[in-house]
Amino acid sequence: MTAAAREWEPAYARRAENMKASEIRELLKVLEQPDIISFAGGIPDPALFPAREAAAAYAEALVSEGNAATALQYSMSEGYQPLREWIADYMASRGVQASPENIVITAGSQQALDFLGKLLLTAGDTALVTAPTYLGALQAFAAYEPRYDTIRPEQTNRTPNSYSKAAVKAAPGARVKFAYTVPDFANPTGATLSRSARIALLDLARNLDIAVIEDTAYQALRFEGADIPPLQAIDLAMCGGLDKSRVIYLGTFSKTVAPGLRVGWICASRPLVRRLVLIKQASDLNMSAINQMVVHRLVAGGRHAELVTRARARYRAKRDAMLGALTAYMPTSVSWTRPEGGFFIWLTLPAGISGASLLTRAVDEARVAFVPGAAFFHDGSGENTIRLSYSLPDTSAIETGVRRLASLLR
């Protein structure tokens, strides 16, 4: 008997079979080596963190026993009311007339994805996703044992009937439950859905009578071009109000304020929010009160817009550095996206070159890390793609890293 065999393990739930370690996560361990230039994780630049302002906000939250009695206590599962009010106003600025009762605060938008899987997916149900899509969404949904089917919002989607027939065929009694999309500067491709693609996706959802989960993690970080209205704004202009809308909007402060506070939100119809509040309560009771108070202080009074302006300028310079280096060094057999915002550029390598194999060589020979694109595909495709994130390294490291990476592809 080996030592490992003598470890006791329980009988796990069936869903545990779906839970795999993330390639990105394994990669983050490589990043601890200081000479690696990392284009791997979508990690915000800490130079943008409002550290002094956060220190002042924490001090204010704890300045008196009265303040501390609220800041350090249990709190409402819905979230901190002034922050919900601020978010409702912010949603209005995005074309979504919302009240605080339409908002529930979550631990980043990752927790929102988990909650929506929990609320909507019975094992065998179908989730519609793009291929590629955000890896963390696939991981969050996996616990609820869905089947996936592929939407192509910029091309012509299949007929509604084709999606629902496939769902029932895969599991009797199962159905399509929602479509998930990252419409702006998507993780992983950097691509943005056109207005017409958004309308087409809403049409498909209306025909299937399903929800649309709109993940706006990077939306505020637009470097150029005009904002495209959120799917939720387009939908509620048609359906007449947020409580009648099928769109569930996920927002986060992780990319504009700081991820270490773990504060995001869901904006949706009131009946949905009421159920999500029950899920929040059962899952972890409530958010950290003090972190919500601090986020509120960091964004209120126009400060969110200031943070966004600063972040846009910094990430734009990094994107420009990466696009410039790609143009300067990559062979013509490699193509890439030109994002108008966000953190990511998506590279397509010549057919037959595997992103995963390239990563091994890149780390060993070029001291550069990135994420192989296949991780983002629910269907096992995307072998010859990779995702580069420009958010963390400085512009000079971006130039050096792309040059080194390109040398492996020449």
Place this chain on the structure above:
Amino acid sequence: MTAAAREWEPAYARRAENMKASEIRELLKVLEQPDIISFAGGIPDPALFPAREAAAAYAEALVSEGNAATALQYSMSEGYQPLREWIADYMASRGVQASPENIVITAGSQQALDFLGKLLLTAGDTALVTAPTYLGALQAFAAYEPRYDTIRPEQTNRTPNSYSKAAVKAAPGARVKFAYTVPDFANPTGATLSRSARIALLDLARNLDIAVIEDTAYQALRFEGADIPPLQAIDLAMCGGLDKSRVIYLGTFSKTVAPGLRVGWICASRPLVRRLVLIKQASDLNMSAINQMVVHRLVAGGRHAELVTRARARYRAKRDAMLGALTAYMPTSVSWTRPEGGFFIWLTLPAGISGASLLTRAVDEARVAFVPGAAFFHDGSGENTIRLSYSLPDTSAIETGVRRLASLLR
């Protein structure tokens, strides 16, 4: 068509049928009326919060750009390494030789309950619980659609065979997955499992080859009497080491430091912790880095023991006030528990008196709130029981509240 009927709602997951609003939660709304004396929620006394020390710890975490770059950034899903190390040492002081790799940090122990439901329960599987048990555990597990069966650790449990037969009979292919217990100063009864009851529960679990979830939320708050070793310590003395143990230990800083930081932990065998880390990653990526750093500063260097000593003295005085008032004012037809620690006293009313009806009268006529005991029973019993928490009101309010409540029962 009514306005409500025109709200759009998606087809929910089957599990959504199990998700109900908590009676405790509804009660918390009543508490906003300032003249109510509340024995309802198990809410820590904010006078115990280390507000000044927390302010200093937040300031330290943000004192330089370098510190802030870690405190406000994404972090490891396992949790903050110095805090995991501190917890491993703390576990050793409780008789559990643990390494940091046996620890995963969670958003309070509520999130631990959700994760364990997710890891262990397939729909139809059986969870063994006491009746009554912690309501929040029933809510967390509900999402995973278990069946419950009742253990009575202080009496003689049924035979292992009887539990497993009942599990299979209820759902073909299903099985008993774990036993859940709050061994010290239990929520809701205040009762503590004797050493022999702990050994009997471990025997049952060994015979059924299932996990034991040991929820120690109140354990540190012992007012008198000798500590009883945790089930995990008893088990690993028998099985030879934590990685071979079937006991999953849940700890929290909510009752000894402050609940608003939302920091707790799971201590378990390494294979289990590795899987729980994947669940953490998929559920909300990672804990707030800064809150973990602050908790670490608040407990390290012997400060946890100081906080515990202070909390014990304060809650002991409150328990004494409540026991004294119960003795002074309650009719002999009412009986109650005498907890050696924790937050709760459990009252049994004369048969035929409903705790729920008494609550309505208590709020209306006596301006006193509590939780009807039936909420804590998975099997719909406990009609004539109520839970009183003495943790939040001061001793004079406790005396007044019990007197007013007793007047309704005379």
